[in-house]
Amino acid sequence: MNAIELKGLTKLYKKQPAIDQVELSVEKGEIYGFIGPNGAGKSTTIKTMLNFIYPDHGTATLLGLDSIKEAKEIRKRTGYVSSDVRFYPNMTTLEVLKYVAAFHQVKESKKQIDYFIELFDIDAKKKMSELSLGNKKKIAITAGILPNPELLILDEPTNGLDPLMQHRLFEELEKYNQQGMTIFLSSHDLNEVQQHAHRAAFIREGEIITVQDITKEKSLGxxxxxxxxxxxxxxxxxxxxxxxxxxxxxxxxxxxxxxxxxxxxxxxxxxxxxxxxxxxxxxxxxxxxxxxxxx
Ligand SMILES: Nc1ncnc2c1ncn2[C@@H]1O[C@H](COP(=O)(O)OP(=O)(O)OP(=O)(O)O)[C@@H](O)[C@H]1O
Structure with a gap:
């Protein structure tokens, strides 16, 4: 069973396809890059497969579950870091992380939260509304990883992060991946994907144009x-x-x-x-x- 299976996934906006017949198979245990320029359809693909928006055609199966009929179960077992971070503005960063840990019944949550606060240099007392984009992103990423989901979907996670934090994020992601987490990484940064992903799908104007094996040497001309x-x-x-x-x-x-x-x-x-x-x-x-x- 694949971690993600998209078949003919299509989403129209005003009759125009934002994504068109998207086919993707992500194996369990992969770090899978999803690369394309702004507006190519990365966020739409992700939001559709997570049932935040409905597809016009096609199906998405995550962890063997139907994205629409079994959306609730998928939510429990999948982490998602959106490209735009939205949390309750009046909560402090610590409150947000404690809330996420309680919701997902994270074991040893205090130890885990302290670990991420240290790792990402998080100011635990600040309110979400007081944070810069990069600092908000660190909370969103921590909230995504903390429950240790089987599948973690990251939409442009490094946007706003400084190079040191990017480095720490990928070290962490690789650690979790080695323990079995499947990671779907949307990005417009080719280097990022080339360095960290095993395979990558390239999307252009809503269509998947190629899937590349990144780690294996291949004859590519x-x-x-x-x-x-x-x-x-x-x-x-x-x-x-x-x-x-x-x-x-x-x-x-x-x-x-x-x-x-x-x-x-x-x-x-x-x-x-x-x-x-x-x-x-x-x-x-x-x-x-x-x-x-x-x-
Ligand atoms: N709510 C919406 N209404 C109308 N058109 C939309 C909507 N959301 C996205 N689109 C259009 O769908 C296309 C794909 O957008 P999408 O946000 O999925 O791209 P993306 O690859 O994630 O780009 P970015 O990196 O800029 O977020 C774009 O042409 C965009 O303008």
């Missing part, structure tokens, strides 16, 4: 960097190469075919120098979001 002016780039494009970047006299191409086919083009007199390297995830990311179709 080659990046060819060309130096020179007036290089006949259209010939490279005709061979199936995608232009990743073109700046000054430097052009970066992603080529997924058999390299031997493109080698003759490198003899063109306009090319002063070239290198062939393995692609970084970032190269594919650029190709994907500039309309390419990297598999």
């Amino acid at each position: 080659k990046v060819i960097t060309l130096i020179g002016d007036h290089i006949p780039l259209s010939l490279f494009e005709k061979m199936g190469a995608a232009i990743l970047k073109h700046q000054g006299n430097e052009t970066r191409l992603l080529f997924e075919g058999d390299l031997r086919e493109i080698l003759p083009l490198l003899a063109d007199a306009s090319i002063q120098d070239f290198t062939v390297t393995n692609p970084e995830l970032e190269d594919q990311f650029m190709a994907l979001y500039e309309g390419g179709t990297v598999k």
Whole structure:
């Protein structure tokens, strides 16, 4: 049984799809990245699968449970950190965490809360309304992790966190993941996903465009960097190469075919120098979001 299974999930706003036929399978025990630029549909996907909004088509199954019919059971067993933090403004941070711990019957709650207060440098006496975005985020993240859910869904968790806190968050998430927690991490930060996720789905304009295995080495084509002016780039494009970047006299191409086919083009007199390297995830990311179709 997968931790998350989305089938044809579609949500329309004014007849326009915010997400369109989203298919996703997240295995138990994975750290799964969900990456896409602002407005791509990450939050809509998450809110739909958690039954905060209803889908127009399709189904979502979390921990083997139907997202609509068994929403209550899913809530009990799933942690969710939303991209915008909303807690009662007049409660202190400590009150919020104690409330969450009591609600989820967290064992050794005082010890656990003290641990997170120390870890995330939380001011326990401050009211929620007095906190900056980053500090609010720390409370939301703690509230999500504290009950030790089977599945933790984080929507842009590092937004507003300083680098030290980001580092501590991921150390903590990796610790929990090793103990079996499945983590679904929505982000627009490719590096973050590349560093921490095992797999990632890329979403663009409401559609999943690819799912990448991040940890395993795979043959994903080659990046060819060309130096020179007036290089006949259209010939490279005709061979199936995608232009990743073109700046000054430097052009970066992603080529997924058999390299031997493109080698003759490198003899063109306009090319002063070239290198062939393995692609970084970032190269594919650029190709994907500039309309390419990297598999
Ligand atoms: N309540 C709403 N009413 C109308 N359109 C909406 C609503 N919520 C989201 N949308 C639209 O749906 C699309 C997807 O938005 P969504 O918030 O899911 O994207 P996102 O990937 O989470 O982006 P961000 O990182 O900016 O939050 C966008 O075009 C957005 O304008």
